[in-house]
Amino acid sequence: MAKTLHETPSVTKGRDVTATQTKTPESPKELREMSSGRGAAGDRIFSGAALAAGVLILVALVAVAVFLVVQALPAFVAPQSQIANGQGFWPYIFPLVVGTVIAAAIALLIATPISIGVALFISHYAPRRLAQILGYVIDLLAAIPSVIFGAWGISFLAPALVPGYTWLSNALGWIPIFAGPPSATGKTLLTASIVLAVMVIPIITSVCREIFLQTPKLHEEAALALGATRWEMIRMTVLPFARPGIISAVMLGLGRALGETMAVALVLSSGPLIASLIRSGNQTIAAEIALNFPEASGLSLNTLIAAGLVLFLFTLAVNILARWVISRHKEFSGAN
Amino acid sequence: MSKRIDVKDLNVYYGNFLAVEGVSINIAPRSVTAFIGPSGCGKSTFLRTLNRMHEVIPNARVEGEVLLDGDNLYAPGVDPVAVRSHVGMVFQRPNPFPTMSIRDNVLAGVKLNGGRLSRSEAQEIVESSLLGANLWNEVKDRLDKPGSGLSGGQQQRLCIARAIAVKPDVILMDEPCSALDPISTLAVEDLINELKEQYTVVIVTHNMQQAARVSDKTAFFNIAGTGKPGKLIEYAETATIFNNPKEKATEDYVSGRFG
Amino acid sequence: MTAIATSGRRSALTRNRLPRYAPWASLAVGLIVGAALSTLVGFSLFGWGLFAAIVYTLVYVSWSGAVEGGRKARDKLATSLVIGAFIIVVLPLFSVIWTVLEGGIKGFLTPGFLNTSMNGVSGIQDNMSVNTGGRVLGGIYHAIIGTLLITLWATVISVPIGLLTSIYLVEYGEGRRLARAITLFVDVMTGIPSIVAGLFAAALFATIFGPGTETGFVASIALTVLMIPVVVRSSEEMLRIVPNELREAAYALGVRKWRTILMVVIPTAISGIASGITLAIARVIGETAPILLTAGFATKINFNVFSDWMASLPTYIYFQILNPASPSNPGPSIQRAWGAALVLIIFVMVLNLVARLVARIFAPKTGR
Numbered sequence: 024m025a026k027t028l029h030e031t032p033s034v035t036k037g038r039d040v041t042a043t044q045t046k047t048p049e050s051p052k053e054l055r056e057m058s059s060g061r062g063a064a065g066d067r068i069f070s071g072a073a074l075a076a077g078v079l080i081l082v083a084l085v086a087v088a089v090f091l092v093v094q095a096l097p098a099f100v101a102p103q104s105q106i107a108n109g110q111g112f113w114p115y116i117f118p119l120v121v122g123t124v125i126a127a128a129i130a131l132l133i134a135t136p137i138s139i140g141v142a143l144f145i146s147h148y149a150p151r152r153l154a155q156i157l158g159y160v161i162d163l164l165a166a167i168p169s170v171i172f173g174a175w176g177i178s179f180l181a182p183a184l185v186p187g188y189t190w191l192s193n194a195l196g197w198i199p200i201f202a203g204p205p206s207a208t209g210k211t212l213l214t215a216s217i218v219l220a221v222m223v224i225p226i227i228t229s230v231c232r233e234i235f236l237q238t239p240k241l242h243e244e245a246a247l248a249l250g251a252t253r254w255e256m257i258r259m260t261v262l263p264f265a266r267p268g269i270i271s272a273v274m275l276g277l278g279r280a281l282g283e284t285m286a287v288a289l290v291l292s293s294g295p296l297i298a299s300l301i302r303s304g305n306q307t308i309a310a311e312i313a314l315n316f317p318e319a320s321g322l323s324l325n326t327l328i329a330a331g332l333v334l335f336l337f338t339l340a341v342n343i344l345a346r347w348v349i350s351r352h353k354e355f356s357g358a359n
Numbered sequence: 360m361s362k363r364i365d366v367k368d369l370n371v372y373y374g375n376f377l378a379v380e381g382v383s384i385n386i387a388p389r390s391v392t393a394f395i396g397p398s399g400c401g402k403s404t405f406l407r408t409l410n411r412m413h414e415v416i417p418n419a420r421v422e423g424e425v426l427l428d429g430d431n432l433y434a435p436g437v438d439p440v441a442v443r444s445h446v447g448m449v450f451q452r453p454n455p456f457p458t459m460s461i462r463d464n465v466l467a468g469v470k471l472n473g474g475r476l477s478r479s480e481a482q483e484i485v486e487s488s489l490l491g492a493n494l495w496n497e498v499k500d501r502l503d504k505p506g507s508g509l510s511g512g513q514q515q516r517l518c519i520a521r522a523i524a525v526k527p528d529v530i531l532m533d534e535p536c537s538a539l540d541p542i543s544t545l546a547v548e549d550l551i552n553e554l555k556e557q558y559t560v561v562i563v564t565h566n567m568q569q570a571a572r573v574s575d576k577t578a579f580f581n582i583a584g585t586g587k588p589g590k591l592i593e594y595a596e597t598a599t600i601f602n603n604p605k606e607k608a609t610e611d612y613v614s615g616r617f618g
Numbered sequence: 619m620t621a622i623a624t625s626g627r628r629s630a631l632t633r634n635r636l637p638r639y640a641p642w643a644s645l646a647v648g649l650i651v652g653a654a655l656s657t658l659v660g661f662s663l664f665g666w667g668l669f670a671a672i673v674y675t676l677v678y679v680s681w682s683g684a685v686e687g688g689r690k691a692r693d694k695l696a697t698s699l700v701i702g703a704f705i706i707v708v709l710p711l712f713s714v715i716w717t718v719l720e721g722g723i724k725g726f727l728t729p730g731f732l733n734t735s736m737n738g739v740s741g742i743q744d745n746m747s748v749n750t751g752g753r754v755l756g757g758i759y760h761a762i763i764g765t766l767l768i769t770l771w772a773t774v775i776s777v778p779i780g781l782l783t784s785i786y787l788v789e790y791g792e793g794r795r796l797a798r799a800i801t802l803f804v805d806v807m808t809g810i811p812s813i814v815a816g817l818f819a820a821a822l823f824a825t826i827f828g829p830g831t832e833t834g835f836v837a838s839i840a841l842t843v844l845m846i847p848v849v850v851r852s853s854e855e856m857l858r859i860v861p862n863e864l865r866e867a868a869y870a871l872g873v874r875k876w877r878t879i880l881m882v883v884i885p886t887a888i889s890g891i892a893s894g895i896t897l898a899i900a901r902v903i904g905e906t907a908p909i910l911l912t913a914g915f916a917t918k919i920n921f922n923v924f925s926d927w928m929a930s931l932p933t934y935i936y937f938q939i940l941n942p943a944s945p946s947n948p949g950p951s952i953q954r955a956w957g958a959a960l961v962l963i964i965f966v967m968v969l970n971l972v973a974r975l976v977a978r979i980f981a982p983k984t985g986r
Contacts, residue, residue: 063874065876065877066874066875066876068876069875069876069879069880070786070790070875070876072782073783073785073786073789073790074790074796075782076778076779076781076782076783076786077782077783077786077787077791077796077797077800078796079779079783080779080783080800080803080804080807080850081800081803083807083843083846084803084806084807086818087810087815087818087843090821090822090825091814091817091818091821093821093825094817094821094824094825136703137703137706137707138703139703140699140700140702140703141700141703141707143700144700144701144704148697148700148701150417159974163970164711166897166900166901166904166967166969166970167714167904167963167966168903168904168905168906168962168963168966169904169906170906170932170936170959170962171714171718171904171935171959171962171963172714174717174718174955174956174959175713175714175717175718177939178717178721178952179713179717180710180713186660221710221714224707224711225711228707241450241452241454242454242456243415244412244415244448244450244454245450245454245456246456246467247412247415247443248410248412248443248447248448248450248522249443249444249447249467249468249471249521249522249525250440250442250443250444250445250468250472250525251440251443251468251471252440252690252692252693253696253697254693254695254696254697255692255693257696259456259459259467260456263456263457263458263459264458266458278809278811281811282810282812282813282814283811284811284812284813284906284907284910285906285907285932285936288936289936289939289940309813309907312813312817312907312911313813313907313910313911316820316910316911317910317915320829320830324829327817328817328820331813331814331817332814334811334814335810335811338810338811338814339806339809341809342805342809430631430632431631432631434632436632436635437631437632438631438632438635438690440689441631442631445631471689
């Protein structure tokens, strides 16, 4: 035994002089090298390939940024009188940004409470069997392509909402966002927002449900043992535990709503920026690009790409904001 | 404050499975009662029926009566939420709410029941509960730090403080020291001895020395085999159980011959 | 003594509770009052349901508040709201599925729908089929081919890159700055709006091959940008849950790292990886916007992703709805759109089910 131990270093040296001479032979790495000398090249190739793939992703993202900037640049440097029928780029993009933000904000305003409610229903209210089925269903719904939501919005939801809009403009028409006359087709920003909400609800719900289910049983039982009702238990343990997760789920939904193209392009009958949500008008960046891209060329193409760049930076900012919010809540997060 | 517990012919079911069968036991106020027995004998299950915590598990139900100073916990019209504010519980692993500070952890139960508290009232409750849990001196300078930053033993005493802050009649403890180191265990055991001056304490433990050290009376639970219900075998003064048990099974268990 | 106590006075533990029939009584009140209120503003089933739900909640919660106190009432309010949220969600989502089924079955069952293209089908044919009541011509064969080819190429490119990247992150990158940078970049990529990915691919190929380069492959590149982060994320997660003991056991047998990864780590995680990849495919197969910007608008069958325009199911749906072949008689176009939507949903559902089955069937065998 002592002899073999003594001999091993020399074997290693003989076979692979350059590698790890100074290390003690007992280290597992060295033993590994000893037992199969061939294959060292395999190790190098494999780790190289893995590294290359990783670097490729960095390159790809940089390429996304570079090509977008390069192709967008003409829209910023060209005489502004040639951009967007003489409007100039910023006056052109501003209403689109506002429309995008309004549509996404309304969608989240609707979707967030409902999603949290549904996630709670699945995780803490529904009987277990039903909850399992519902979990599957929600995941499947999250996978439905957006163009189908858009098609549903234009053919079913928009006409169905017309009476509601008429009523809103009669009853609450003095509020600018409900000012009449309402659209006769229902193809308005509010309809688009509702479609967006329906789209993002499964996404937010599915993330929230998973996090709610991870709440430690110990903490839930502690709350119940103190004499908490189910709702008090949820407020004391589930919601605080899940708060960072809820925020990132909502941000995920926000990213999806901001960048969503098809639902808006199909549902909204676009127009200039107006305050009323129940008249046709307004437009979002993504839908604007989709509708105009097929016919665009030259400078108008550059303008659309510049609009895409703005959208990209916007979603990026949302992402970073979400991270910052989550990192601020670390200390009391229950992760430890 | 302290109340007596009388259990009459209690059966506990999970669905159709009979987990604990025919338990009758009388627990005196201001005493410490220990439940001992091998794993899976139903002692924890039985303990959880004393504040209706077993109902957290779907399909769990009981037959029989649990009387708290003569009031049946299972009488129609009794609200499990109300029961739990009379019968507090401390769990196997310390479980302070991680999102709350030490102060808020102590006040968690009080806030549920009492509604609004003035600042001085709250401070008084926090101080007296933490004093009662022998934790005040260790944490008085960091009441606003998260409870999860404390050591395991301190966390467990924080949970005890949280339980006594609502001024319960009974405190149930489900193997409160099994996740703690020996020194923290000792601190919690000392605390249990002090708690019995004010509360009825029922403790489940795997550690027979611990049962011998802290309890006035001891109940031995056993199970005939897997799939069979757990039963209460013998219930007597702790000294009797450990030195002079009536049942053969108890003697085997306490002398370490099985289990 | 205890017996006398129990019978003689009211238990200290009993608090006032609502009778068992309370929810049903409240519901009945809600339905009746709701019907009355909705008739006042013009009766509709939706309005009835809405008012009934509101009245029910008000009655039930305030009844509980009066009898049982505020805490119980709040608990009941929360329960009502949670269940209400669930009902609110179920309605539109089932409406979506119902609309697709209802609209899609007819188009789907039309002979030739699945195996003909839109080549030569224009407003003339559509007008004729509306006027004569003949069957709707035109199908989605070219779109199915396009969707499958574009998605296939996207998968072929993204899976090796994504998988190798996740291997780098888990097995080699541990704590290195590059690994952290990659993780950050993958996160950023996850947030790229799909239309921006399309713009990128279009800009890339326009810069290299000149403007107007629109082929199936450009669309594949756009989808790759969307697919890689999903593959990396899910594979990384799966590789991380492979226990370290397994790796160490292999090392202790003198197995090299790359062989350990190939022979031990990946086989252990393969079910999760495969199901993650399937879900990633399911996600990009329905993407519309990137394909709209990159693959042009084709009506013909095209098997070559490297030249000429290519159709896909999502863009097919989009164009059929937005630009019907015959603007005066959009019916046939709408019918085709719903038929395509049904096929697309079937694709997505099948992929999702496959992912679940893969995860379950190929999961590492446990002891039994």
